Amino acid sequence: MIVITCPYCQSPDCIKFGSNGSGSARCRCHACTKTFTLNPKSRAVTPQKEADIVACLQERISQRGIARALKVSRLTIRQIRKKTLLT
Numbered sequence: 633m634i635v636i637t638c639p640y641c642q643s644p645d646c647i648k649f650g651s652n653g654s655g656s657a658r659c660r661c662h663a664c665t666k667t668f669t670l671n672p673k674s675r676a677v678t679p680q681k682e683a684d685i686v687a688c689l690q691e692r693i694s695q696r697g698i699a700r701a702l703k704v705s706r707l708t709i710r711q712i713r714k715k716t717l718l719t
């Protein structure tokens with residue numbers, strides 16, 4: 633049996649508490665009543681995806697088109713464009 637420990641107070645008295653938006657299990661601590669996700673998924677843009685966005689910008693593909701194709705927000709594309717100083 634897997635014992636879930638609370639990341640806030642290290643209490644082993646935790647129960648399964650539904651799931652979050654991406655489907656990962658949520659847990660709740662009985663001692664401090666806080667909820668948490670075990671091993672949450674990273675939402676960061678990977679260097680590979682950033683390189684793909686830069687390549688698309690250099691091909692003069694529209695920012696909205698890149699956002700749809702690579703499933704990133706338009707704000708992310710604008711931040712990468714500003715960082716790499718593409719015009």
Ligand SMILES: [Zn+2]
Pocket residue numbers: 638639640641642643661662663664665666
């Ligand atoms: Zn706790």
